[in-house]
Amino acid sequence: MDPNAHAVALACKGFLDDDEGRRLHDLGRECAPLGPVVEIGSYCGKSTVYLGSGVKAAGGLLLCVDHHRGSEEHQVGEEYHDADLFDARVGRLDSLPELRRTLHLAGLDDTAIPVVAPSPVAARFVVGDLGMVFIDGGHSHAAAHADYESWSGKIARGGVLAIHDLFPDPNDGGQAPIEIYRRALALGLFEELPGTKTLGVLRRR
Numbered sequence: 782m783d784p785n786a787h788a789v790a791l792a793c794k795g796f797l798d799d800d801e802g803r804r805l806h807d808l809g810r811e812c813a814p815l816g817p818v819v820e821i822g823s824y825c826g827k828s829t830v831y832l833g834s835g836v837k838a839a840g841g842l843l844l845c846v847d848h849h850r851g852s853e854e855h856q857v858g859e860e861y862h863d864a865d866l867f868d869a870r871v872g873r874l875d876s877l878p879e880l881r882r883t884l885h886l887a888g889l890d891d892t893a894i895p896v897v898a899p900s901p902v903a904a905r906f907v908v909g910d911l912g913m914v915f916i917d918g919g920h921s922h923a924a925a926h927a928d929y930e931s932w933s934g935k936i937a938r939g940g941v942l943a944i945h946d947l948f949p950d951p952n953d954g955g956q957a958p959i960e961i962y963r964r965a966l967a968l969g970l971f972e973e974l975p976g977t978k979t980l981g982v983l984r985r986r
């Protein structure tokens with residue numbers, strides 16, 4: 782991975798382990814030749830930089846989808862609220878300025894293209910044959926299943942569906958991400974590849 786981009790990723794606010802990030806980088810580089818890569822849930826850009834620098838190495842494009850208003854756990858008074866990201870004039874969170882700063886510092890302005898919209902709305906613009914989809918958006922049952930339903934059918938044969946925050950033991954974390962992972966497997970359209978920590982990886986048959 783490009784050392785400058787790696788330093789930017791490590792310094793960026795966010796919720797991604799370095800091993801998971803390096804795996805995203807490798808998957809992005811491998812899948813970008815198949816078609817555009819989509820990330821759901823960019824926040825301040827940590828995962829975006831890992832994935833985007835892999836995509837850039839392959840000469841591909843990454844669409845970074847996020848409404849930038851935060852998930853449930855980022856709202857005022859919740860566990861992962863960050864007051865520095867609060868836009869007082871609007872009364873809502875806004876992580877877009879931080880994402881833009883991150884992408885610029887990492888040299889990804891021409892590779893990683895932010896799309897500011899709820900995931901199912903953004904999906905309506907995208908026809909398909911995607912090289913890879915990485916889902917790391919809202920972790921409510923409704924949000925995660927909507928992400929799955931909106932995007933999983935748009936992945937090209939041989940492309941990858943990666944899902945973050947898989948916790949086989951419910952005591953370790955919310956179950957919505959692993960529910961959609963199992964849903965994809967149950968259909969028989971995807972085969973399981975080895976995961977990395979809480980990152981699950983499936984390949985479209």
Ligand code: SAH
Pocket residue numbers: 794795796797821822823824825826827828829846847848849850851852876898899900901917918919920924
């Ligand atoms: N991948 C990031 C962390 C993402 S946190 C990292 O590496 O640090 C989850 C993000 O998903 C938040 O920024 C939130 O705004 C976004 N999000 C949640 N639900 C969404 C939805 N339905 N559509 C678009 N973005 C959503």
Ligand code: MG
Pocket residue numbers: 796917945946
């Ligand atoms: Mg996550």
